[in-house]
Amino acid sequence: MQILVYAQEARSYIEALREAAPEADVFGVSSLAEAEPFLEGTEVLFAWGMPPAIIARMPRLRWIQWLGAGVDLVVRELPPDVILTRVVGAFSTVMAEHVFAYLLALRRGVFAMRALQREHAWRRITGLSLRGRRLGVAGLGSIGAEVARLGRAFGMEIWGLSRTPRGEELCDRHFLPSQMGEFAAGVDCLVLVLPATQETQGIVDREVLRGMRDDAILINVGRGSAIVERDLVEALRDGRPAMAQLDVFEVEPLPPESPLWDLENCYISAHCSGPSEPRLVRTFAAANLQRYLSGQPLVGVVDPRLGY
């Protein structure tokens, strides 16, 4: 059996995969030119940052383990007889911590304190607490569930929104996508952890934003396509929501001319709320390979009709 790893850090996966599949031929590449000789014979593909169109040139391919949680780029190119799995669990802790790093910093006035320090200004800032505030989590999957759990630990009331009632046990109140407006209007902090699908495209638009509280914080760590960006620019200029922290954007890298860069109430990070080192992803991938070889059900199987 031939296994191909196509990723920038492909080498870091080889040892773990060889250990999981000692009989297999495991190759690591990080460019299309390097991948060419292996396309014909590959049965199992571990990939991240790969041009998805090359999947069509892999006639023996049976399974793709995407080395990330969001599969929007690859799911569109998936042949009908190929299984696609994504990484589950490895991102939850760091991404929930990213969300709370910003929620705490923004509510407690950390950025404002820093600005005063630069001016050598001794001025007291009265920070606000998260306790008793209402946290809205849109997307209650592996990452959203951890955001909700941390929210509870901070004494927040949890509202959640997902496509189906799955995850409603995590919330004090649960909403379906058709109730997005009511959901967003009722929360102090709205965190988006949604996959990019046709249904989530532009789910936060001008109408939803206009309904938000003028002291609300909006955080998006899912996918940029969930927010209509030009509507958000307008909304942030109007101060409703009060602040936004964006890790993901309609176009990435965020173009230098985007007005978002210069909005005082917009806090930008460069799609880096997820983990930066591949250890957890590697462990997940090797365990899934062992399941594949022993005929056990794979973890993280994507439903191509739903797109996540």
Ligand code: NDP
């Ligand atoms: P999951 O598949 O575990 O969860 C997805 C959640 O979204 C589920 O609760 C699902 O509902 C819900 N959902 C799907 N469609 C809709 C819809 N139309 N309306 C409302 N809710 C919907 O995903 P993860 O939690 O693992 O990851 C979420 C996303 O985070 C990924 O798809 C990826 O794009 C992004 N991500 C971003 C990273 C970054 O660095 N910024 C890193 C890792 C992931 P239901 O269960 O009812 O189907």
